[in-house]
Amino acid sequence: MKFKKAWVLSASALAALVLLSACGSGNGNNGGGSADTGSAPADEPKVELSIWHNFSGDDLRAQTMRGLIEQYVAAHPEVKVDVQAIPPDGYKQRLKTVAAANEMPDLFLSNPGSMIAEFYNGDLLQPIGDLLEQYPEWRDGFLPGAFEGHTFDGEIYAAPVNLSPSSIMYYNHSLFEQYDVKVPTTWDELMTAIETFNANGITPISMGNKAAWVAQSTIIGTLADRVTGSEWFLSAVEQDGAAFTDPQFVEALGYFKQLADAEAFQDGANSIDNTQAEQYFIQGNAAMTLGGTWTLTNLAATASEEALEQVGVTVFPAIPGGAGDPNTITASTGQGFAMNKDVTGAQREAALDLIYTISGPEAQQQIAQSNTLVNYQVEVDPAKVTPLFNKTYELVTSVGFTPIYDAYLSSAGTEAVNNGLQELMLGGDPETVAQKIQNAQAEAVGN
Template identity: 40%
Template sequence: MKNSVKVSVVFVVAVLAVLSGCQKNQNAGNNGKVQITVWHSYVGSDQRAQYMENRMAQFRVENPDVVIDEQKMPRDQYQTRLKTQAAANSLPDGFILWPNAMTIEFANAGLIAPINDYLDQNPEWRDGLVSSALDQFNVNGKIYSVAQGISLTSIFFYNKALFDKYNVKVPTTYPELKTAVDVFKKNGIIPIAHGDKNQWPTQSSVFSIVANRSTGSQWLTDALTKQNGAKFTDKVFTDALDIMKDLATSGALNSDWSTIDNVQSHAYFYREEAAMMIEGSWLLPELVSQAPEKIKPFIEMSVFPALPGGKGDPSTISGVASTGFVINSKASPEQKAVLLKLIKFLTDDASQKIFMEYDIPVSSVNVTPDLNKVTPFYAKLVTLIKEHPLVTVYDSALNSEQTEIVNNGLQSVMLGIQTPAAIAAELDKTVK
């Protein structure tokens, strides 16, 4: 028995030694190389897909001592998988994360590591970033990532040729939008091309700005923190849901809006079967590559019309700092060092200049586009950003549970399955 115990102890020690060695090998890789696994959603039609492919290839060239297992997946699959892995505390070493609410959830759960020290060690890089690129990844004074760019989510795209053909005024108020809808419908034109199969486009691109037009910006913060008596059951919020229902039931959207995704919906606009779209800045590269040449000169950008009696600033656009890489708190020191270098590599001025080539709004104050060299669409976007302040995108402010309620609830309201009051009450119950 004693000999057996000794053998067992020796065996356990040997196994632990092997496992420890394996762990070191996993971190260092073969021949002393550091191995990291990174996940992101820059794939397919995402405007950053080609950019990321090129930059990651360059990072590998400049860092031959690093082995990167890079996994890419579409946004919807990505977010689902990320939440599943987070629940199992089995996340990759580095991964793309959304700012604000999602970052707060992961930080509070201790799943990601702050990068404040690295930012302080590189003040020239840190100070060259727009404030939102850092602020929206700040949780209780700790910064967890740097936004790679800025995303506008509610740009009002319209085909000026169709507006001129049918003598329609570009709407600046909601009643004017309703008039435009009626004219286009009478002439067999879809007023607004839209797709919400994935259940986030309605919330991100339309409802976020409609709700802000109705409630104003401070109300959302107050409703989420139970300040100043604000609640999701307030009339200013249910009024916004009523407008969403009105857009669906009045025929302002294509009849298949709930069964096709936002990318599929763009075809209506490109074929001149639709006069308008409400989309994000991520659409620009697609406009350059896929919009027919004959309509490109007539594609204009504006903001969603004002709501009569609304409390929000009618000049705003919903927008947010874009996603950024975060570091798994369980990553080894060697892996963290590589991932910090990657975060900087993807957000420094050199990368930001390349970002502009892909028609993406940048997050650096040092990088100014030459409007004579960028695409006409990007030049218009730059002007839009200068003239219109950004307000919160709902899924950036809400936690995962609340976002799901809004995403599902919007479809239910617009399809007449649930009432605005019911969705508002369900959402209000989540506020602690």
């Protein structure tokens, strides 16, 4: 896999990249929650279509995406649609399992970068360029770079349905004011905040790392980039002039261990999930949490207006002497729906129609109004989204983007990072963890 791309964008470029104006084909019968929908007269031939996604929760974005699929089903009684809604924590593994058995669904939600690349490299996908050509106004409505993580050899394989920053620092204004703590912009200020909140019985940073991806996606990518810079990371991914045993990455892991050793996270952080951690934060039990666009839509669905008004957003603090730009957040171009290479004929036409229904201009508008950042030119009435969404929009249009680790690392490398961070939270050694990550990534790229 080759992902040699410079991801650090200027603030002006990011303002263009972000989003809004602020005014055999698989049979899909592999377990999980399934909805067999669509109806037609018994003597009328049906096109059968399977689609997998991970919008299984109650957040506004998940509700919107499921609603868009239902909209397609209602408009196309000639198509029998088998929908599998799989919880996010087990979604990737389910896809890998059916891919190994050559039982992929006809359409499935994929992350940009390394996830979709694995299916592409396995010759399991087909491009959707003809759909984009069919709707040129839709194609041209995406923002610069939107297709970057879904493009291989000049062909586009998915259209993003969101924009995915993953390391926004959410903080509770009231708690910072109550305990006279400065919102941290430097490492020393962060450590002071952690000490003060702990002394007053407040969890400094809420994190739910049961599924292991959370610490990687929300913290280590941005923390490590502060230390190493993005070019080093991209070289280490390719094993080209850099390695995860290099001193700067061991140093970055050491900073993460400092957080754990200082009791920055609540007890049992590796035993609760991300949703539980978000609720712990919004209920006023923690001063900070780190998350992404999913945090916006989750809190919009569950938190009171009063609670949301107490939440501010900022970037992770700067690291002394670091090579990376501190005015950045980790982000990807967003998830999109990919198509099984074996889908042909009338089934393919139905699949393309479904992709357009859930990714087209009207869909992008609905997704944005579910308090989700999108990679598409839309206008959203500020009154239809939460104040927190508007604050976050202002933040992401003023910073640069750096790579999310699991969008570039191999699956083995990502797993080694995820497991290694849990190990560090339990007292592990940064050099030992770094060696495990290096071994996994080197083997994956053939070094």
